[in-house]
Amino acid sequence: MQEPVLWSDDYALNIEQIDEQHRHFFKLIGDLFLAVRSPQWEGEKALAALTHLCDYAYYHFDTEEKFFEKAEYPERVLHRKYHEEFRRQTQLFLSRFRAPTADGKKVLEEAAAFAQRWLTQHILAEDKKYVQCLKERGVV
Ligand SMILES: [Fe+2]
16 A cells, blocks of 8 residues: 655755645645545545645646746646646546545545655656746746
């Protein structure tokens, strides 16, 4: 079974506002893992953890995308597509969870593993690419 990954300096972009949001994003993924694995399965509580995670993710993407616009970051269109893909996938988990015959615990466990894999890879592979541009253009 997958274990929650903790924040480490490997994920630091050295942009204070973004790093703080990423740390919070990790924490919310940890909260989702905890809710899913709680000995007393409480579907509503676990669903609330996923909903909270999604809301925060969208808020965070918005922060990044505003910086991209200000900096006219050349890869902003592609980067927005990666964010969009996360939104699409998480909405799919939410609708799978709501299906009458769903195994809610399994769906949310998959959602937690997905969110974690997505976030860690996205920071390392994509977010790290915008740091230099945003700094050079003075928006962070
Ligand atoms: Fe991003």
